Amino acid sequence: MxxxxxxxxxxxxxxxxxxxxxxxxxxxxxxxxxxxxxxxxxxxxxxxxxxxxxxxxxxxxxxxxxxxxxxxxxxxxxxxxxxxxxxxxxxxxxxxxxxxxxxxxxxxxxxxxxxxxxxxxxxxSPGAAPTQPVLRFGSLEIDRDARTVTVAGKPAELTSYQFDLLVTLAERAGRVLSREQIMEAVRGRELEAFDRSIDVHMGRIRAAIETDVKHPKRILTVRGVGYVFARQQD
CATH class of the missing domain: 3.40.50.2300 (Response regulator)
Known part of the structure; x- marks a missing residue:
């Protein structure tokens, strides 16, 4: 269909x-x-x-x-x-x-x-299911099959694109990614080096999953480089 x-x-x-x-x-x-x-x-x-x-x-x-x-x-x-x-x-x-x-x-x-x-x-509509469909980081759970995110059992509201950005970072926890690397991984192509829309999305993701948006512990900004998803549990 x-x-x-x-x-x-x-x-x-x-x-x-x-x-x-x-x-x-x-x-x-x-x-x-x-x-x-x-x-x-x-x-x-x-x-x-x-x-x-x-x-x-x-x-x-x-x-x-x-x-x-x-x-x-x-x-x-x-x-x-x-x-x-x-x-x-x-x-x-x-x-x-x-x-x-x-x-x-x-x-x-x-x-x-x-x-x-x-x-x-x-x-x-992702193709093959990953071998570990649920990513867990303390109270944060990311279900790649169901495409849902929960924090301490409560659903976190994200758009489809924001969900994919979060998965991209979480799958590479501990690895610093530039904005271009993140967007290329999600969209499958490079974007303009000065495209700042990624920052808008990251702000929305933080608002959904962080306890304190002003002092994030999960998605950290690496000044002049990009972002990293922290490995620590909570």
């Missing part, structure tokens, strides 16, 4: 071209032209992925993303790939803070959009 994609985009011509391209690639494609209709479609059908434009009439993409993450049930966890204006770093960071899993600046190449979609869906 093909993965179901929903594009929320007010440019009907762009949506038509993107839809034709993605359908040729084997996806089921639907389109909504404004934020309110798109949000309703997410709630009704819970697509496998949402392609969300930032600039929408009425309700903008940031508000749509925020409301998606507040929906009940499975709809709240649908992956969101946000389309942003080229070079608009602030909107991109805000989108990531609200729970977007990835972003793509406009204008974009259809092939890059397709690659991003496949990468996000691949993270949602």
């Amino acid at each position: 093909p993965s179901r994609l929903l594009m929320i985009e007010d440019d009907a011509r762009l949506a038509s071209m993107v839809g034709e391209y993605l359908e040729q690639a084997g996806f089921a494609f639907a389109h909504q032209g404004d934020g309110a209709s798109g949000l309703a479609a997410v709630q009704e059908s819970a697509p496998d992925l949402v392609i969300l434009d930032l600039m929408l009439p009425g309700m903008d993409g940031l508000e749509v993303c925020r409301r998606i993450r507040s929906l009940p049930g499975a709809a709240a966890s649908v992956p969101v790939l946000m389309l942003t204006a080229k070079g608009d770093a602030m909107d991109r960071i805000i989108g990531l803070e609200l729970g977007a899993d990835d972003y793509l600046p406009k204008p974009f190449e259809p092939r890059e959009l397709l690659a991003r979609i496949r990468a996000v869906l691949r993270r949602q």
Whole structure:
């Protein structure tokens, strides 16, 4: 059964071209032209992925993303790939803070959009199960099969992308990784050396798993290098 994609985009011509391209690639494609209709479609059908434009009439993409993450049930966890204006770093960071899993600046190449979609869906549906599906670090448990994280038995809310970032670090506990190494491991490709979106995600992960965000003990920043997941138990 093909993965179901929903594009929320007010440019009907762009949506038509993107839809034709993605359908040729084997996806089921639907389109909504404004934020309110798109949000309703997410709630009704819970697509496998949402392609969300930032600039929408009425309700903008940031508000749509925020409301998606507040929906009940499975709809709240649908992956969101946000389309942003080229070079608009602030909107991109805000989108990531609200729970977007990835972003793509406009204008974009259809092939890059397709690659991003496949990468996000691949993270949602991992292939072979690891030999040790549950990683345990004191009160922190990361279940790679169920894709859940708990701290002292309580669930920690993370987006799909943030879960994969956490797993990437936890699997390499004690090893310092640069931002580029982390993002390459998750996305399968190198990003710009000065892309700071990784810091936004790390802040969200810390807020979910650390007892004291201002004095983290699990995910440590190595100034000028990147991040390391500490081995110590708690």
